[in-house]
Amino acid sequence: MTGQVTHPLRSDARDDRERILDAARALFAAEGLHVPMREVARRAGVGPATLYRRFPTKQELVTEAFADQLRACRVIVDEGLAHPDPWRGFCLVVERTCELQARHPGFTEAFMAAYPNAMDFAAARAYSLRSVGELARRAQRAGGLRPDFVLGDLILMIMANRGIGAASTAARVAASRRFAALVIQAFRASPERVPLPPVPRLGPASPG
Known part of the structure:
Protein backbone atom coordinates (compact mmCIF):
# COMPACT_ATOMS: atom_id res chain seq x y z
CA MET A 1 0.00 0.00 0.00
CA THR A 2 1.35 3.39 -0.95
CA GLY A 3 0.37 6.81 0.25
CA GLN A 4 1.65 10.22 1.03
CA VAL A 5 3.34 10.54 4.39
CA THR A 6 2.95 13.84 6.22
CA HIS A 7 5.59 14.97 8.64
CA PRO A 8 5.08 17.39 11.52
CA LEU A 9 6.85 20.72 11.24
CA ARG A 10 10.25 20.96 12.90
CA SER A 11 10.37 23.15 15.98
CA ASP A 12 12.07 26.00 14.12
CA ALA A 13 9.45 25.83 11.37
CA ARG A 14 6.67 25.88 13.97
CA ASP A 15 8.28 28.88 15.62
CA ASP A 16 8.46 30.69 12.27
CA ARG A 17 4.82 29.94 11.61
CA GLU A 18 3.68 31.25 14.99
CA ARG A 19 5.80 34.40 14.66
CA ILE A 20 4.28 35.04 11.24
CA LEU A 21 0.73 34.59 12.52
CA ASP A 22 1.37 36.79 15.57
CA ALA A 23 2.86 39.49 13.37
CA ALA A 24 0.01 39.26 10.89
CA ARG A 25 -2.65 39.60 13.59
CA ALA A 26 -0.90 42.63 15.11
CA LEU A 27 -0.47 44.36 11.75
CA PHE A 28 -3.98 43.56 10.53
CA ALA A 29 -5.36 45.06 13.74
CA ALA A 30 -3.23 48.19 13.50
CA GLU A 31 -3.18 48.85 9.75
CA GLY A 32 -5.90 46.74 8.16
CA LEU A 33 -5.77 43.80 5.79
CA HIS A 34 -4.03 45.80 3.06
CA VAL A 35 -0.69 45.59 4.90
CA PRO A 36 1.96 44.17 2.52
CA MET A 37 3.12 40.59 2.98
CA ARG A 38 6.73 41.82 3.12
CA GLU A 39 5.84 43.97 6.13
CA VAL A 40 4.43 40.89 7.86
CA ALA A 41 7.68 39.05 7.14
CA ARG A 42 9.74 41.96 8.48
CA ARG A 43 7.68 42.18 11.68
CA ALA A 44 7.96 38.40 12.17
CA GLY A 45 11.73 38.44 11.68
CA VAL A 46 11.67 36.03 8.76
CA GLY A 47 12.55 36.36 5.10
CA PRO A 48 9.84 36.80 2.44
CA ALA A 49 10.68 33.35 1.08
CA THR A 50 9.90 31.78 4.45
CA LEU A 51 6.61 33.66 4.65
CA TYR A 52 5.51 32.60 1.16
CA ARG A 53 6.58 29.03 1.80
CA ARG A 54 4.25 28.88 4.81
CA PHE A 55 1.48 31.05 3.34
CA PRO A 56 1.62 31.36 -0.46
CA THR A 57 -1.21 33.94 -0.60
CA LYS A 58 -2.58 36.76 1.55
CA GLN A 59 -5.90 34.90 1.58
CA GLU A 60 -4.32 31.87 3.25
CA LEU A 61 -2.52 34.04 5.79
CA VAL A 62 -5.67 35.97 6.75
CA THR A 63 -7.75 32.81 7.01
CA GLU A 64 -5.21 31.04 9.20
CA ALA A 65 -4.51 34.13 11.32
CA PHE A 66 -8.17 34.35 12.30
CA ARG A 188 -35.14 45.99 24.04
CA ALA A 189 -38.86 46.05 23.22
CA SER A 190 -39.83 47.54 26.60
CA PRO A 191 -37.47 50.14 28.10
CA GLU A 192 -35.92 48.96 31.32
CA ARG A 193 -33.31 50.75 33.38
CA VAL A 194 -30.45 48.43 34.26
CA PRO A 195 -26.99 49.36 35.61
CA LEU A 196 -24.38 49.92 32.94
CA PRO A 197 -20.77 48.71 33.14
CA PRO A 198 -18.27 51.37 34.30
CA VAL A 199 -17.11 54.06 31.91
CA PRO A 200 -13.56 53.13 30.81
CA ARG A 201 -10.73 55.58 30.39
CA LEU A 202 -10.18 55.89 26.67
CA GLY A 203 -7.15 57.24 24.85
CA PRO A 204 -5.30 56.85 21.57
CA ALA A 205 -6.00 53.53 19.90
CA SER A 206 -3.38 50.83 20.28
CA PRO A 207 -3.23 47.25 18.98
CA GLY A 208 -1.91 46.04 22.34
Missing part, protein backbone atom coordinates in the same frame (compact mmCIF):
# COMPACT_ATOMS: atom_id res chain seq x y z
CA ALA A 67 -9.13 30.66 12.28
CA ASP A 68 -9.72 30.66 16.05
CA GLN A 69 -11.90 33.77 15.81
CA LEU A 70 -13.99 32.21 13.04
CA ARG A 71 -14.64 29.21 15.26
CA ALA A 72 -15.41 31.45 18.23
CA CYS A 73 -17.90 33.42 16.15
CA ARG A 74 -19.81 30.25 15.29
CA VAL A 75 -19.79 29.11 18.92
CA ILE A 76 -21.26 32.47 19.99
CA VAL A 77 -24.09 32.22 17.47
CA ASP A 78 -24.82 28.57 18.28
CA GLU A 79 -24.94 29.28 22.02
CA GLY A 80 -27.32 32.16 21.39
CA LEU A 81 -29.62 29.94 19.33
CA ALA A 82 -29.53 27.20 21.97
CA HIS A 83 -30.50 29.49 24.85
CA PRO A 84 -33.98 28.66 26.17
CA ASP A 85 -34.84 32.39 26.35
CA PRO A 86 -34.41 33.85 22.84
CA TRP A 87 -34.05 37.40 24.16
CA ARG A 88 -31.25 36.37 26.51
CA GLY A 89 -29.72 34.39 23.67
CA PHE A 90 -29.83 37.50 21.50
CA CYS A 91 -28.22 39.57 24.25
CA LEU A 92 -25.49 36.95 24.60
CA VAL A 93 -24.71 37.26 20.88
CA VAL A 94 -24.50 41.06 21.13
CA GLU A 95 -22.26 41.01 24.22
CA ARG A 96 -19.86 38.31 23.05
CA THR A 97 -19.67 39.59 19.49
CA CYS A 98 -18.68 43.03 20.74
CA GLU A 99 -16.04 41.55 23.04
CA LEU A 100 -14.63 39.29 20.32
CA GLN A 101 -14.40 42.28 18.04
CA ALA A 102 -12.70 44.38 20.71
CA ARG A 103 -10.10 41.71 21.39
CA HIS A 104 -9.39 41.00 17.71
CA PRO A 105 -10.10 44.16 15.70
CA GLY A 106 -8.42 42.84 12.55
CA PHE A 107 -10.87 39.95 12.46
CA THR A 108 -13.86 42.26 12.04
CA GLU A 109 -12.57 43.69 8.77
CA ALA A 110 -12.00 40.23 7.32
CA PHE A 111 -15.35 38.94 8.54
CA MET A 112 -17.46 41.90 7.47
CA ALA A 113 -15.81 42.16 4.06
CA ALA A 114 -15.89 38.37 3.53
CA TYR A 115 -12.23 38.81 2.61
CA PRO A 116 -11.85 38.40 -1.18
CA ASN A 117 -11.90 34.76 -2.26
CA ALA A 118 -11.74 33.54 1.35
CA MET A 119 -14.62 31.08 1.36
CA ASP A 120 -14.22 30.39 5.07
CA PHE A 121 -15.11 34.00 5.86
CA ALA A 122 -17.95 34.19 3.34
CA ALA A 123 -19.51 30.96 4.61
CA ALA A 124 -19.10 31.98 8.26
CA ARG A 125 -20.68 35.37 7.66
CA ALA A 126 -23.61 33.86 5.76
CA TYR A 127 -24.19 31.30 8.53
CA SER A 128 -23.95 33.92 11.28
CA LEU A 129 -26.34 36.36 9.63
CA ARG A 130 -28.84 33.62 8.83
CA SER A 131 -28.70 32.28 12.38
CA VAL A 132 -28.90 35.68 14.07
CA GLY A 133 -31.86 36.50 11.83
CA GLU A 134 -33.65 33.41 13.10
CA LEU A 135 -32.73 34.23 16.71
CA ALA A 136 -34.01 37.80 16.27
CA ARG A 137 -37.37 36.54 14.96
CA ARG A 138 -37.69 34.27 18.00
CA ALA A 139 -36.82 37.13 20.35
CA GLN A 140 -39.40 39.36 18.66
CA ARG A 141 -42.11 36.70 18.93
CA ALA A 142 -41.24 36.29 22.61
CA GLY A 143 -41.64 40.05 23.13
CA GLY A 144 -38.05 40.80 24.17
CA LEU A 145 -36.68 42.39 20.99
CA ARG A 146 -38.28 45.50 19.54
CA PRO A 147 -40.46 44.62 16.53
CA ASP A 148 -38.78 47.07 14.13
CA PHE A 149 -35.30 45.54 14.58
CA VAL A 150 -33.63 44.46 11.32
CA LEU A 151 -30.30 42.76 10.70
CA GLY A 152 -28.93 46.02 9.37
CA ASP A 153 -29.10 47.34 12.93
CA LEU A 154 -26.69 44.61 14.01
CA ILE A 155 -24.33 45.58 11.18
CA LEU A 156 -24.48 49.19 12.38
CA MET A 157 -23.61 47.99 15.89
CA ILE A 158 -20.59 46.06 14.61
CA MET A 159 -19.39 49.04 12.57
CA ALA A 160 -19.74 51.38 15.53
CA ASN A 161 -18.06 48.99 17.96
CA ARG A 162 -15.15 48.61 15.56
CA GLY A 163 -14.50 52.34 15.85
CA ILE A 164 -13.76 52.24 19.59
CA GLY A 165 -10.26 53.54 20.19
CA ALA A 166 -8.42 52.78 23.40
CA ALA A 167 -4.88 52.69 24.75
CA SER A 168 -4.97 48.96 25.45
CA THR A 169 -6.94 45.83 24.73
CA ALA A 170 -8.30 45.86 28.29
CA ALA A 171 -9.64 49.40 27.87
CA ARG A 172 -11.07 48.54 24.46
CA VAL A 173 -12.88 45.52 25.92
CA ALA A 174 -14.23 47.60 28.83
CA ALA A 175 -15.55 50.24 26.43
CA SER A 176 -17.05 47.56 24.24
CA ARG A 177 -18.92 46.03 27.19
CA ARG A 178 -20.50 49.37 28.06
CA PHE A 179 -21.37 49.96 24.41
CA ALA A 180 -23.00 46.49 24.20
CA ALA A 181 -25.07 47.27 27.29
CA LEU A 182 -26.28 50.51 25.72
CA VAL A 183 -27.11 48.72 22.46
CA ILE A 184 -29.07 46.03 24.27
CA GLN A 185 -31.17 48.69 26.00
CA ALA A 186 -31.84 50.28 22.61
CA PHE A 187 -32.86 46.92 21.13
